[in-house]
Amino acid sequence: MSLPRYARGVTTMRGYHHGDLRRALLAAAVEAIGESGPAALSLRDLARRAGVSHAAPAHHFGDKAGLLTALAAEGYDLLAEALSRPGDDLLESGVAYVRFAVDHRAHFEVMFSPGLYRADDPEVAAARARAGAALRGGVAALPARAAAEPARDALAAWSIVHGFATLWLAGALPPDAGRDPEQAARNVIRRLFE
Amino acid sequence: MSLPRYARGVTTMRGYHHGDLRRALLAAAVEAIGESGPAALSLRDLARRAGVSHAAPAHHFGDKAGLLTALAAEGYDLLAEALSRPGDDLLESGVAYVRFAVDHRAHFEVMFSPGLYRADDPEVAAARARAGAALRGGVAALPARAAAEPARDALAAWSIVHGFATLWLAGALPPDAGRDPEQAARNVIRRLFE
DNA sequence: GAGCATATCTTGGCAGCGACAAGATTGCGT
DNA sequence: ACGCAATCTTGTCGCTGCCAAGATATGCTC
CATH class of the missing domain: 1.10.10 (Arc Repressor Mutant, subunit A)
Structure with a gap:
């Protein structure tokens, strides 16, 4: 057998x-x-x-939504792990976010398509909270001059890496953005520190 | 009859x-x-x-992809129109981008889900080019100090507004982001100019 | 170690969907 | 007025998600 x-x-x-x-x-x-x-x-x-x-x-x-709910929860856990690794460096945290999106495209796409699954599922909510904590941990170590409004800065950082990742995955970026998403992301994120 | x-x-x-x-x-x-x-x-x-x-x-x-292709083309045209209205103010162009996403959620979601339609369709490509030109038009009027690397700055601006819009639509933002997307977006985008 | 409750998986079926084929209807140009 | 082409309908096929009912294996209890 x-x-x-x-x-x-x-x-x-x-x-x-x-x-x-x-x-x-x-x-x-x-x-x-x-x-x-x-x-x-x-x-x-x-x-x-x-x-x-x-x-x-x-x-x-x-049902199908149940499977995608489990996939989303798994994705948020993977994201939390990916974000907690680079530690306190916001630039590297942002790069890790983009790398996660590219390396775990399937999870990422499902996670941010709340119409596909039950976003209020307790497991999803818990995993999402862990990822959110890891995200805020990276932003907490911002250079002093930008610490005036931490909530605003966290949202700006999240927006820029999430937007870059989404546009990259959608194939919406022009060819001159290059072929290596990490390098391009690092270049873009640096804009926040200048 | x-x-x-x-x-x-x-x-x-x-x-x-x-x-x-x-x-x-x-x-x-x-x-x-x-x-x-x-x-x-x-x-x-x-x-x-x-x-x-x-x-x-x-x-x-x-077929279904054909309908969504037409919807995406229509969306890119609407976006081009929305972006060309505020003129040279990058902040207002960014706010207009977010407003477009919120007001035309259906178009926006389809436009950036290339798996749903034929992104290489000629009509889509033409409309997308018009929207891209309007986007670059807004970025061209950046404050002088940030004009060192315009391609990078354009990508950063696009990323931050696209990311904010996507996160807002996904319902991923924490409640303290407020209820008015325009106001929250303005607050976030200003981070690029400080 | 035998029986049983339970979790796991299969078979069968139903309604809705996308796509295709073939036929009916309408409006327009000549 | 006539014919043609664009438009729409009817009918069908395979696929899908979901439900119900039955089959099978596992581990627990004694």
């Missing part, structure tokens, strides 16, 4: 009798969104990718 | 025998996206709203 297809190399968070279908479906969703965007996502396609029947996903996530 | 429902008060661009279904469908799309977001858009629902059969939209737009 061979292992089911979706159990290959999966680290089971909670060991279920067939592996961890929940995790396999989330991974398949990231893959599918990376190929065709969140709008084209299909639960039946995810089931096929995971090698299970078309109704299996419903048991883990309820 | 009464006029068909969708012909009420429609200024016909090209007078077809039943009014201007094309325009009626685009208006219905704006309405539907405003209610449920672009992902939930359904051509059959638009047809019902316009009072025509389910296959009528296909003749004007080919």
Whole structure:
């Protein structure tokens, strides 16, 4: 009796009798969104990718919005981790934000499309709060001259990195923005310190 | 014989025998996206709203992506108009950008979701170029001290207003950002000039 | 270690959707 | 007045999300 297809190399968070279908479906969703965007996502396609029947996903996530809710929560946790790593340097925190958006495009697109999932879900709210704390942690170490209005400065910093990331992902930037998003982002963010 | 429902008060661009279904469908799309977001858009629902059969939209737009392509082109034209009005004041151009996003949420969401439509469509490209020119026109009038690197400054300005607008529309901003997007945006954009 | 409750997954079905094909209707130009 | 082309309708197919009901495996209890 061979292992089911979706159990290959999966680290089971909670060991279920067939592996961890929940995790396999989330991974398949990231893959599918990376190929065709969140709008084209299909639960039946995810089931096929995971090698299970078309109704299996419903048991883990309820419905499509439930799956995307779990993906958004996972995304906010990944973002919190990515933002807490560079520490107190606001420039590097901003670059980390853009890098997160590029490296985890699927998560990022879902996270900021609240019409696709249940943004008021408790797990999402908790993970979002963690990411928000990490974001504010980076902004807290602003140069003194800009500390006059910290809430305003935090919003400006968030806006500029979020806007750059969004425009980059949308392919809206002109070619002269370059090919390396990190370099271009660093260049843009520096504008806040001059 | 009464006029068909969708012909009420429609200024016909090209007078077809039943009014201007094309325009009626685009208006219905704006309405539907405003209610449920672009992902939930359904051509059959638009047809019902316009009072025509389910296959009528296909003749004007080919497919769903065709309709959203037309909507994106219309959006870029509206944006170009909105950006050319405030003239040379970069602050007011930025506020106009945010106001456009809030007032034309449906257009804005589609425009920057290139997976939903054909971003390389000639009409879209032309309208996008017009909007880009209007955007650069606003940035050209930057205060002298910031004119060292105009391409970088333009990208920074675009990023900050686009990011603020996106975060506002996503409902991602904390409550202390206030209720009036224009006022909050003005406050944030001013950060670029200090 | 046998039975049972439960979580997990499958099968089957329904309504709505996008897209296509083919036919009906209307308006316009000549 | 006639014919043509643009416009719209009807019908159909495969796909999707969701629901209901049944099958299967797991782990717990004794």
